[in-house]
Amino acid sequence: MKELNISLKIQFCELNELSQSDLELVEAAKEMTLTSYAPYSRFQVGAAIRLADGRIFRGSNQENAVFPVGLCAERTAFFAAQSSAPEVPPVCIAIAAQTQGHFTQQPVTPCGSCRQALLESEMRYDQPIRVLLFGTEGVYIVPSVKSLLPLTFDGSELA
């Protein structure tokens, strides 16, 4: 029997080691936690997505009494970007979260549905999206969404 070996290389750094452009994106994601509507989970997530032309679109999680109706911060930001600028590929997304008035110590990672949604953009534009995950202990820098979702279903087999 053969084995497939899937590996993921991510960088882990302090905020002050980020480039100016990445720092701006992370700060935007942190700020967006304040616009979250999360009365049920009290987990306030912010996301900021940068397009290839430099523009930043922002989002936060929006919950609902009918729980599945709510939407994560990442998809809120991503869909805002895609619907306003469908011709421009996203190149980077930053995510941050607060709970009980404090940013999480551990970097927050996107859920499976958000990974799948963002993966579609990487396929659509043939352009990886770097992922910056903020925590007070540091920032993870992931080279692409695909690397966070191995063995992806990317629709290429659809007729």
Ligand code: THU
């Ligand atoms: N949430 C996000 O917005 N993004 C993530 O990466 C993880 C989870 C939201 C969904 C829900 O409103 C709350 O956080 C708790 O799961």
